[in-house]
Amino acid sequence: MDTFIVLVLLTFLAITAIGIIVLRDLLGAVILLGVYSLTAAGAFVVMDAVDVAFTEAAVGAGISTILFLGALSFTRHEQKPRGHDSWVALVFVVVTGGLLIYGTLDMPYYGSADSPSQTHPELAVRYIQESGTEVGPPNIVTSVLASYRGYDTLGETVVVFAAGVAVLSLLGLRRRRPEDEAPEDAPGDIPAADPQDSQRRKV
């Protein structure tokens, strides 16, 4: 049954991915990206990786979609039609994709008995058996993430921080000038009739 559900979800994933490629409407593509992440989250739940699924749903389907929508407001909602297709790009993409798929052939199959975590179970067994008395939390993922691998998570937090600093220095938050103090139009507001106001919004 699990295999069947995963197969259905993976089929959905493939269809969504093709949809994202084919769509010229960028807004639709962004929404489909959200659908893609949500479907992936569903697949993770079936594979019992609840924490990963949670992150995928919150980050992939939630925040990324909103940030993509924000990026869309810089540009048009329609992909620019191109007169010719670049064969070089196609060859490059096919070769890269082929190499990536070739790389996955070395990976163990899902749930396979001779994956490294099955042939060397000492670490997993230790986490499962000892983390309750050694660290405490019933959620072993939290024990591994915050305690056993606390140093890695510190690095991840620094990466998130660095990303924030990078965005701040690239996009920059507009400093509040006196003219910004006038209430900005909320998306739900009717545009102001005052011409000066509309001029300001164009800036």
Place this chain on the structure above:
Amino acid sequence: MKLYPRQRHRVLQVVTKLVIPFVLLFGLYVQFHGDYGPGGGFQAGVIFASAFILHGLIFGLKRTRDVLSPTVLRFMMASGVLLYAGTGLVTMLFGGELLNYSVLAHEPTHGQHWGIFAVELGVGITVTGVMITLFYGFASKR
């Protein structure tokens, strides 16, 4: 007296106001219940940030900035990382290795509990700050 004189999507604004407290509450639940169920600082930070982003989408960036100014966000971004790294330093002061929380209390598991609590809080604060900053960065360029 009308609070928002030029409003069109009144239903959206009212529903948003109703929803935001529950989103924040769920964020806190995910943050502090991560020891017992799925969740933790990262997911909680994203959920917490999404409440503010929702507010910004519906009420406009200006009003959200009044609630949470970019300066506060910058402090949040840095203080989360500092809280995490500071916990590591405190464990070293207590005579343990970096981020070995067992030394924080008499009972090792209690120390671990406090350590994980502080560290996850640090992750949550940083992620919240960065995510809202990203949104401000994109939205203020319009």
